[in-house]
Amino acid sequence: MLKKSFHSLIAIIAGTFIFLIAGSISFAQRVPTPEEVLGFKVGADYHLASYQQAIQYLKALEQASPRIKLFEMGKTSMGKPMMYAVITSAENMAKLDRLKEISRRLALVTGLTDEEARGLVAEGRAVVHIDGGLHGTEVAPAQHNLQLAYDLISSEDTDTRLIRENTILLLVFANPDGMDMVAEWYHQNLGTPYETSPMPWLYHVYAGHDNNRDSFMLNLVETQNIHGQANREWFPQILCSHHQTGPFPARIFIPPNVEPVNPNYHPMIIRWKNLIGTAIGAAFDRNGQSGAISRARYDLWSPDMVDTVGDLFHTVSICPETQLYHYATPHYYKINDFPEDFRDLTPSVFYPNPWKGGWWRLRDAVEYVLTCSKATLHTAALYREKLLYDRYQMGKDVIARFQKELPFAWIIPKTQWDAPTAAILLNKMIFMGIEVYQAEKNFASSGISYPAGTWIIPMNQPFSLFVKSIFEEQLLPDLTKYPTLWQGLVQPQKFADAYIRPYDIAGWTLPYQMGVTVSAVDTPLEVSLTPVEKAVPPAGKVEGSAGYAYLITPKTNNSFIAVNRILQAGGEVLRARESFSVEGKSYLPGTWIVLAGSISRSFMDALAKELFLTIEGTRGRVPVDTLKINTPRVALYKSWTASVDEGWTRWLFEQFEFPFVNIYDDDVRARELGKRFDVLVIPSMSTDDIVNGHKPGTMPPQYVGGITRAGVRNIKRFVEEGGTLVTLNSGCLFAVDELGLPVRDVLKDLRPAAGRGNVPAEPGPPKFACPKSILRMEFNAKHPVAFGMPEEAPAVFARPLAFDILPSFEKEKAPVVISKYPKGSLLMSGYLRGEKYLQNKASAMEVPLGKGRVILLGFGVQSRAQPHGTFKLLFNSLYYGSAR
Ligand SMILES: [Zn+2]
Incomplete structure (x- = not known):
């Protein structure tokens, strides 16, 4: 009996052994639990695995199992x-x-x-x-x-x-x-x-x-x-x-x-x-x-x-x-x-x-x-x-649908206000897997002739709904018309014409944001197409001989990169204050004038090529008043409340090669800003976040408090002594309220009170509502901040802001309007209720203060680094601040 049992036991052990051997054929080693590698269970109280630890664990799994790579x-x-x-x-x-x-x-x-x-x-x-x-x-x-x-x-x-x-x-x-x-x-x-x-x-x-x-x-x-x-x-x-x-x-x-x-x-x-x-x-x-x-x-x-x-x-x-x-x-x-x-x-x-x-x-x-x-x-x-x-x-x-339904395609002409930006848009499409083509020959569509090389995105491709969604105008449905769609026991909606905001943005039409012209094609196109692997804008070059200067158009965003590099290399740059003509050609206000003696031809050739710029040499002096452009000493305010808009602005400065430094609350409180900087940029954030920051006791002490009243006084002194303060979107309210500018915030009592989720805080219709949308905007392109802008362009309405000028005793100190909402219909994409409150109101202004000035950029000029069409207002403000 005993002997038999002993043998059974051996058999069992041997069986287990064989099983383990068999197991090890498919597994190099036993699969480790997270706890064995991390030292704690996933999700244990007070424990967070870092990314480094996470990868260390996944690598251990990869070692142990053929089921993960x-x-x-x-x-x-x-x-x-x-x-x-x-x-x-x-x-x-x-x-x-x-x-x-x-x-x-x-x-x-x-x-x-x-x-x-x-x-x-x-x-x-x-x-x-x-x-x-x-x-x-x-x-x-x-x-x-x-x-x-x-x-x-x-x-x-x-x-x-x-x-x-x-x-x-x-x-x-x-x-x-x-x-x-x-x-x-x-x-x-x-x-x-x-x-x-x-x-x-x-x-x-x-x-x-x-x-x-x-x-x-x-x-x-x-x-x-x-x-x-x-x-x-x-x-x-x-x-x-x-x-x-x-x-x-x-x-x-x-x-x-x-x-x-x-x-x-x-x-x-x-x-x-x-x-x-x-x-x-x-x-x-x-x-x-x-x-x-x-x-x-x-x-x-x-x-x-x-x-x-x-x-x-x-x-x-x-x-x-x-x-x-x-x-x-x-x-x-x-x-x-x-x-x-x-x-x-x-x-x-x-x-x-x-x-x-x-x-x-x-x-x-x-x-x-x-x-x-x-x-x-x-x-x-x-x-x-x-x-x-x-x-x-x-x-x-989708392919079948757009063989018989409009639009059949999108045309993106190569001649654009800012051609390199059009190529950026197309390359985003290509990256996402959209097929982009070029016309092999000249062709016409809707009575318009286009040259060979014109970019075309046909809609009969599997992911063309992406293109349609990104290129077309959005019209947020008026959900108040469909009350039954919304009823639920949880968070019941009150409808009586209530405004229900979308979770995020209402309108985003990317060609509008980027200032790129695209046209929807409503008849089938008859032209042979060549696929495009990468959209390349028309080649840049330096034309003519530059006895006196090189002229660069202010229309192209790439011109800012060029100017930053020229200044970095010691070149001398002026900007035309007005339009002018020279050697039979006319030029816009804000045209860059790079003095030929200050920079080499080969440097300019390389810039033209890399940045797709047409640079024109001119032999004689340019008959126009100019601003002398210097590399601006830029401070970008960074709060411990972690502003997303600050992050995007920083990203944009890096992309366009603007030198800048981040300054924090203690810099604003303690330092003499004017000695260090020409321009101070305040991103879109609330006045409370800027002035008061985190409340005492809510954070480790070094991150508590904002710029405080002392900081407000320092900023005011900075401007009065000749500095330029640039405020973005909500940041404008800080300048208007705290610096006492002669400007009225016209939407002050009309901003919808925030409710929980989609539920408005108050029943009944708000007088004004515009979740992030795209509106028509007029620009004063003779103002140095709007140099290079068309007279009218789409703009991102990101925060409810618009300004009126209060009467002033000193005419020369009166604010100057840089851009405004025109009189007619404003909505281009998204949702707008209460248009009349915006019409004819300013959206961007220069407000003189002492020897300096405040530039209020009261719409989303660089919001989420998407509206390439209005980046210029921010970049121009920096140069304007250091111009002499
Ligand atoms: Zn999330």
């Missing part, structure tokens, strides 16, 4: 490698290139028959992009990435195997710099009174929260990396971009979204979003995780986000918003912490399982994000073939 998608803004993981079964991993090719071919449609498409679908796998951490302080999604990777690789349950076999997960850390910054900030404050304090700088070095408003503009390298991966390489069928600003007290927002819907989405996109959202909702209830809400806050209007732009490329894109307390600090919620309309916990169609309150820990948020990701992957696995085929069919539908 790491790739670099590019560098971050701060120079880190931006890594992503591919997770799938070992069998799929072995033929990854083939599976990628299938995804690409189905998305691009062209060259496939339906039968071939079905063959590819049968062979293909659903590609799902999941990203976390885009918004650095929304910490749970990036942390969840680690647990998700471990679970998907190590679990052997039926659902996980189904996911591994049928899907390819692209697991992305969307903002590595931010993940490191936030982990460092949190851990240094842990256990102090500042444990949950906000970070006093941007979690994306240039864009902060706006890193999710950059998706059609692609200014940031991270945006390029993410969309490059999606649109140039992997063509995922589903994209899930996780966030953590859920509508309180719900625990997570999932689709369906709220109105309005961008009319350019293929209807199947909306259906799929709703289906995936509902599947996720069911997963929450199955797991006993209450509090998933739909039809709240988040609309589908503006395509400037990672998810909403993906939809235009037929990637079903969702943006779940889990609830956040602060970082990894737990919090207990009582029912009395809830807004009143959530306290009765009545279930409703889109919130059937209300959250009842209790503890909310980082681990809870991680678990919610995990449920959401796994349900998304599970849905992708179950519907693999439908998703793959639908992505093909959506592209096919």
Whole structure:
């Protein structure tokens, strides 16, 4: 007996041994848990993994398992490698290139028959992009990435195997710099009174929260990396971009979204979003995780986000918003912490399982994000073939639609106010996978003749709805007409003509913002086309001999780069105050006059070539009054309240090669600004943030307080002694109110009071409403700040501001209008109620003060670094400030 048992035991041990050996054939070593590498459980209280730690863990997984592989998608803004993981079964991993090719071919449609498409679908796998951490302080999604990777690789349950076999997960850390910054900030404050304090700088070095408003503009390298991966390489069928600003007290927002819907989405996109959202909702209830809400806050209007732009490329894109307390600090919620309309916990169609309150820990948020990701992957696995085929069919539908429907194409002439900027626009389209062509011969459309070489974007291509959405004028639907669309038990809407603002912007038409002329084609074009790999503007050159000077047009944004380089190289630059003619040619006010004796011809030749500038040499003196241009000594105010507009402005100065320094509250309080700077730029931010900053006790002491009254006095003295203060958008109110300018803020009592979510604070219609939209604007191009501008151009109305001039006793001290809203119809794209309050009111002004001046730029001249058409106002202000 004993002997037999002993033998059985041996057999069991031997069996275990054989099993382990067998296991080690597919696994180099045991898959390490996150805890084994990080030293703490994912989502543990008071612990945040940094990006460095996250990659260290994923590399450990890659060592241990054939089910994960790491790739670099590019560098971050701060120079880190931006890594992503591919997770799938070992069998799929072995033929990854083939599976990628299938995804690409189905998305691009062209060259496939339906039968071939079905063959590819049968062979293909659903590609799902999941990203976390885009918004650095929304910490749970990036942390969840680690647990998700471990679970998907190590679990052997039926659902996980189904996911591994049928899907390819692209697991992305969307903002590595931010993940490191936030982990460092949190851990240094842990256990102090500042444990949950906000970070006093941007979690994306240039864009902060706006890193999710950059998706059609692609200014940031991270945006390029993410969309490059999606649109140039992997063509995922589903994209899930996780966030953590859920509508309180719900625990997570999932689709369906709220109105309005961008009319350019293929209807199947909306259906799929709703289906995936509902599947996720069911997963929450199955797991006993209450509090998933739909039809709240988040609309589908503006395509400037990672998810909403993906939809235009037929990637079903969702943006779940889990609830956040602060970082990894737990919090207990009582029912009395809830807004009143959530306290009765009545279930409703889109919130059937209300959250009842209790503890909310980082681990809870991680678990919610995990449920959401796994349900998304599970849905992708179950519907693999439908998703793959639908992505093909959506592209096919679009191609067919625009063979018989307007517009047939877009024409982008090469002759533009600012041709290099037109090329920038086209190259953004090309980057996103849009096919751009050039006409091989001269042709006509709608009675207009165009030369050979004209750029054309035909609409019969799979992703042309992106072009349409970006190029056309937006007309935000008046949702007050459809009251029943909005009724819900949760956050009921009061309709009586109430204004309901979109979640983000109302109008964005990119050609308007960039000052680029495009025309929609309403008859089929008959001209042969050559594909364009990169849009190149007409070549630049130096014409004629420059006995006296080189003349450069002020119309081109690149001229600022040129002038910055010329000044840097010791060249002498003047600007014409008026229009003038020389050697039979006429020139605009603001024309750059570079004195030939101060710079070499070869330097100018190189500039003309690189920057696509036509530079004209002139032999004789130029008969015009001039300003002497000097390199401006620019200070850009940077507050510890972390202004996104400051970040964008900084980015723009770097792009256009303006030297500048950031100055902080203590610089403004203590230093003599006039000795160091010619120009002080205050970005768009509130007066309270500028003057008072963070309240005492809310932050470590070095980040508390703003410029204070002392700073206000210093700024006033700086201007009175000859300095130039440039204020952007909301920053103008600081100048108007604190420096006592003779200017009236005409919208002061008309700005809509902010409500919660989409709910206006007051019932009834506001007199004035204009969420970020594009309006018509008149420019005084003879004013040095508007040099190079057309007399009329589209402008971004980003904050509700407009000015009247108050009567003044001193005529020479009276403010000068640089731009204003004209009399007629103003709205070009978006939404505007209360037009009459803007008409004939100033939007930008020069206000003399002592020996200096304040330049009020009261609209979005550089908002999100998108409106290339009005960047000049900011750049001109800098030169004007140092001109003599
Ligand atoms: Zn977010």
